[in-house]
Amino acid sequence: MSQPPWQWETATAGAVAGFATVAAMYPLDIVRTRFQANDGRVTKFTYKNTAHAIFTITRLEGLRGLYAGFSPAVLGSTVSWSLYFFFYGRAKQRYSKNREEKLSPTHHLAAAAEAGGLVSLCTNPIWLIKTRLQLQTPLHQSRPYSGVYDAFRTILREEGWTALYKGLGPGLLMVSHGAIQFTAYEELRKLVVDYKKRKGNPDSDSNLLNSFDYALLGGSSKIAAILLTYPFQVCILAIIQRPSSEGIPKYMNSWHVVKETARFEGLRGFYKGITPNLLKNVPASSITFIVYENVLKLLRRLRKND
Template sequence: MSESKSEQRQWENAAAGAIAGFATVAAMHPLDVVRTRFQVNDGRVSNLPSYKNTAHAILTIARLEGLRGLYAGFSPAVLGSTLSWGLYFFFYGRAKQRYSKNGEEKLSPGLHVASAAEAGALVCLCTNPVWLVKTRLQLQTPLHQTRPYSGLYDALRTIMTEEGWTALYKGIVPGLFLVSHGAVQFTAYEELRKAIVDYKNKKRKQNPDSVDNILNSVDYAILGGSSKVAAILLTYPFQVIRARLQQRPSSDGIPRYMDSWHVVKETFRFEGFRGFYKGITPNLLKNVPASSITFIVYENVLNFLRMGRNHS
């Protein structure tokens, strides 16, 4: 494969990923707000209302805070997701290309894991400040006594002024551990994809190398959803730890949790093992269909771009 073609393919991956990420966030954001509020509500001192379940949370937020509450943190969510998916697919495509020596060698499951982990770490370092702002905006309620952030820019400026630039990287340690989420999901996706392609090829007695038109949107939905479930179940505690670290300090400037180990100890002490899975129901409701949507859009955009390139 020539250098220009490989570069074009990488940008196609990035474009497809960014469009897929935006479509996903727009549809699922209220569930993300609910998940974040459940994650940080440790049952002790809290500025958050108490919710019985996911449906009750959505109805309560809608009643007390309106649409603005359900879409709190939407701007950084859109920015973060679009950046994350775009950068993820770009870095992931680059890594796979490098490990496969420009497509000349077939990648092993181990190299798929390495590609996903490398992409995830780079994305985490690039986007942590955006996710921190998203978390804080989602946690702002009428019960808060500190001056609320008015938006993404105001939040970044206030955090830098009050806490310094290092505060933008709170939660980076569990965030880096969450790289394993992408590694699990993409490895599961690639391996399941291969299995479905092989099965369909055998069934149709087609050439195993010709995969472009074998899979359809239903296949992509099943692949995206099932790979996401596996990743969520294995890595969810890191999301809870990160959300708790990223909370805004109280009015006296003292953070609720000092570091990741402090979160682990306090959560286990007061809430037990279940504390690490708080908010998993809205998380599954948001991310499983979201992952299906993302991969349907991503694969179809990618096929569209490839068709355009082949016809040019």
Template sequence: MAVKWEWENATAGAVAGFATVAIMHPLDVVRTRFQVNDGRISNLPSYKNTPNAIFTIARSEGLRGLYAGFTPAVIGSSISWGLFFFFYSRAKKRYSGDEEDKLSPGHHLAAAAEAGALVSFFTNPVWVIKTRLQLQNPLHQTRQYSGVYDALRTITKEEGWTALYRGIWPSLLLQVSHGAIQFTAYEELRKLLVDFKSEKAKTKDVEVLNSLDYTFLGASSKVAAILFTYPVQVIRSRLQQRPNQDGVPRYADSFHVIKETARFEGLRGFYKGITANLLKNVPASAVTFVVYENVLKVFNLTRKKD
């Protein structure tokens, strides 16, 4: 029964992840282009702000530009959310036994960090491909990837399979810290909200929460996580860029990114694209948790009938 419950968590997470990517992908493209543009790269267009970026990409590249990297984004998001909820639920069950309500913030933090680390190893190649497809534009001087398979084949042929793990260390830090902060905030706010609403309703049933509550919980927990971890996203994106024409990566490692960004752009450089990121991920997180919690409710009702 425990394994079945874990797969229900994975399924709910995967469905939720897919639903959010399809709606918010253009903002993801904009965010990635802002993140890597340090003002010194000639083959990347410059945008004034998020609305200008969307308008410019739509005008010069069409819908294809706004949805560049959509396939790996869908695959990566669905797999990431599915695996994250799967590993997260397993970790919580291992820490708590059958008394999940007694988990401490430290337990939630450890469970989310554990899940995030495992997800990073499985999904990093997908994010490398997504980043590179999103950065392709009419100014590119090298042959563009025609799609996911061509990107995978070209990367492994020209750079070796290790290139698929470019940015793995900031990715690990990001997954562990971002997931840990978001899920700890989510769980703790959820407890407070359940207690508050249960006290008013004179019941201890978690079903007192509704979709509006999950919207608030998903959005607020995401804002907290983004503000703390966004610089790591910038570092990862810059590492995952396609190498220059001579085959040499623009940045050697995470320390090189930090040094160059701080030198030429200051603190502001580590928060490039954060507006698009907030616009994309805060409502996306809200939708994800609403879908996730409601899918779980469906599973619970089905199990009770059985």
């Protein structure tokens, strides 16, 4: 294994990758979030499918509707990926007693879980505000937040600071999503590198892979993570929705969400919105790893030339 890069390099590459990803795929995130907000009793957003949702949002709310909550999304994604790759790199360094020793899948799983937990604690308020801004429309919100700061101030005034950490419990369970994704990515990466070496490619490990390889690895690992952890996302969104005008939350806790979803919607309710989720996150993951790996290579070259 090549010498680990400076941690600022992984953080910088992660931040650039996070910004590029959210900027490219944001409208599909809006659609996915609104599909998840429907339940078996109340249908807030009557969209037939992903294409119809995009058309309807554009017609009723304008292009601005497809980018509701974009500012906290950019901030959240940039900060999250920066911190994630930073914590992940530090954890891998710690688990690797010998820098030439290849880490096992268990080590990758533990490093990714550790990074995910720390990122969740740091960024939960950002994602909560982003989601609430995505869900408010002229048709469904009598007192909409006017922006990020107004949402932050209103939440503190009406619900208290603890409301900023609603959904943190299932959010920490979602650590398994990143753990599965990064473990799958690392193990698939090893397979591709070994295959190319057997073909007689003399390049170093860091130069063996190209952007197509990163896209394939990122997309494949994301599919595995989504299919296994998607119900957690549905539970998180249900919990963090804004209370009614009377201040009454729709769900009391995560278990309440699980019971009500199973009762009114069945198993299918835990996978609502998965189509736009896959359409957004599989190519988004490919973009993330293409940008991350290439920016990291660039930073390494710049450091070596200094």
